[in-house]
Amino acid sequence: MITLEQKKFQEIEKMTKGYNPLLVLGCETCAAMSFAGGQQQVAELASAIRIARKTSGQEGEVLEDAVARQCEPEFVDLIADKVGGCDAVLSIACGAGVQLFAERFQDKVILPGCNTTFLGVTEELGVWSERCAGCGNCILDKTAGLCPIARCSKQLLNGPCGGSMNGKCEISKEVDCVWQLIIDRLTRLNRLEMLEEIFPVKDWSPAGHGGPRKMVREDLKS
């Protein structure tokens, strides 16, 4: 899933100041699963904005809604009427959602209520961590299923580096050295010899270094 977190309320309050009515728009997939943009958070945030406006003597109505996924045009279009009646929309989806919204509603102010953090997993309720960098060329078959691009601070392909100490990365004692984890896992799998193969220089173009990425499937497209 894509993980996100809500921006600090002060920042949200500042960016939404003066818009009346303001629509707080949730996204019920990754954003909800990150407890940042589900209906529950929409209700809470809208209520907070109302109170902040009231205490600082500002006017302004705050509306609430949510769609299944803000990254799909059909879903966003379903709330066109509501959007039409608003000054601005505060989207609490990831950056992709916000941008699709901007495309669908050319004349509408759209504001991001969240920071998109990473592609990751739920470790347990309330704890998420990064797992994938979306590099466009998966190498997990060679690294025992653990990604050095997403999880090595230096994105080394032939690690570990000299900063690996007792299984931790030199940047912080909290961060596991993924290369240590890779070695441990290959040892358990009895495949340590795989590391003898040196990774060639990685082609970063599928990772977006060759410009904005786009994917087209001729067989599906209309």
Place this chain on the structure above:
Amino acid sequence: MMTGNELSTEIKYPPCKLACPIQTDVREYVQLIAERRFEEAFATIRKQNPLPRVCGRICTHPCETACKRGQVEEPIAIAALKRFASDGLWRDQYEAALPGKSTGHKVAVVGSGPAGLAAAHDLALLGHGVTIFEALPVLGGMLRVGVPEYRLPNDVLDEEIHTIVDLGIEVKTGVRIGKEIKLTDLFEQGYKAVFMGIGAHRDRKLHIAGEDKLKGVVSAVSFLRGVNQAEKPRVGVRVAVIGGGNTAIDSARSALRLGAEGVHIVYRRSREEMPAAKEEIEEAAHEGVQMSYLTSPLEILGRDGKVSALKCIKNELGDPDDSGRRSPKPVPGSEFSFDVDMVIAAIGQAPDSSLVAEEIEVTERRKRIIVDGPYTLVTTQPGVFAGGDAVTGPATVVEAISAGKRAAISIDSYLRGESPATVESAGPTETERLSSVIIEKTTKFERCLKTSLPADNRVKGFDEVEAVLSEDVAVKEALRCLHCFLGARLDKEKCISCLTCVRVCPLGIPTTNKMGEITIDPFACQACGTCALECPVRAIDISLDSRAQMAQKIEKGMAESHQPDPVIVGFFDLHGNFGSSDMERLRQGHPNVLPVMVFGLRRVDTFDVLKAFECGADGVFLAGCAPDTDPFPEATDRVKRRMAHARTLLDALGIDGARLEVCDMPEQGIVDKELIDGLIQRIKEAGQARSE
């Protein structure tokens, strides 16, 4: 997606209601007692039951047998709670239902036992003119002339009967239908329908030698009838009571009270098969009644025309008979006799139907009135209906009430010329079983103890043995209820399979399949509310303190608040069991606090806190119950963390986060004075800072 707010609700009756023959809304009144809304609790009971104070005392409470709590430790003391709710002074404030607009029809109700009274009550409410014909000089049937005063005092019965008769019911006592007045005469007198609730008052005979000719042999019905009169019958020194039902137990306990030195109950099967209520058997033994199980009487021996001894034989249990109970088989050579000077025969009763047997058909052997079905209750004579013990043989008060109520519906359709309504039973009455894992995870709370007169004092007279629960004990007991089917309702259309509910439920009730389809067992759920609060997309709501109810409590409270500024909304956990004196002390000591009572602090969401501020509150605090009264301590811990998050948010909003407090219940008093004073102080300071 996004289908508005309707949740997929499958309305199901809780086990207690399902097991009750008149489907009393047990869960509702238990909850109202927990909330200390006693008047409403009484009204809820009275709505379905015209004899609540009787049932609160002597009902056999099948609801308790079915109660889900019973699978955890012990069932809710439902009958005792009913008595508490109906005995209280608040019943004076209950607004009795008024009889409906007169239909002009006259109905005769024969017999004034619970069946007749219930039928008369409901028929009067439906607007029919009702006359009760009662053979005895007193009203109440077996409640009056069977059940002794130590279990059901006369004044209690009087009051209940008055309330019913006050609906405008005409009463004719001392009239035995079938004798002076035949059924056909009733129709000639203008009655359009007749309900026969004549009970079962004819004692079955022992059919053993000595029964008819010796002095000192009595039937239980006539003995108890005497017991229930001011002039009490004389009893022997050593009394044998034959039989194992409530009648036998009551005869034995009455004989003790009338001065018998030794009382023996002689019952042919074992204790397990004994039809009398378990509590009654225990009480009798406690008072000193001796039990001879697996014993049958063979002959009553006499001297000078009076009873002198009882000859018996021991039994062993053989194969189960038609009734499913194992039938007793005499053990050859085990005869014995013991000295007695009185024998009370209590081996069952049959209806006294001979007087009406020419006009309506009765069963061959047991003389029970034949009806066409349990919902129509039509006899073989058009316009004549019957129910209660007269149809079923000796049964229970609540079954008789149920029959009376069903008869009223059936008679009403008959009088309107409609075909009788066939109400189907609500469903299976077998309670589903909880898994052992859930039972283990459920916090146990001991059932309330009943307070009874000491046994020594009891046997001196007919004073009521059991006392009504005190307010605090009743509320505590009501708080044990597990709120069956008031829990999580999942809207599958909204669910995004985030698994939060699966992860947070303290009982492990929500489960998922590999496609992320969530199932929440509505029977097992105990309405703690955690999943509903944590679900990010609000796919779950709880019926007990639902989101809408919570918002309403806050809005209504704030709109009606008379609290002086600064107004502080205080969420109180009902499990804290605050009495009216606590609340009074709160009003006096902390006039700024607007109390909002909730079923568990765990139900308070950040959103609710914001709502309070939005409605104009200046401060909010949450007062938890004592840890040993909290059914879901982990969930309450979650609330504390949730409130830390709420505080950060409040800070960011420019409302000092310190205006939100969470506290546990102090040992004494309803909340710490310092906590409230501190809160008020901070609010005032913050207010000044802003205005500067």
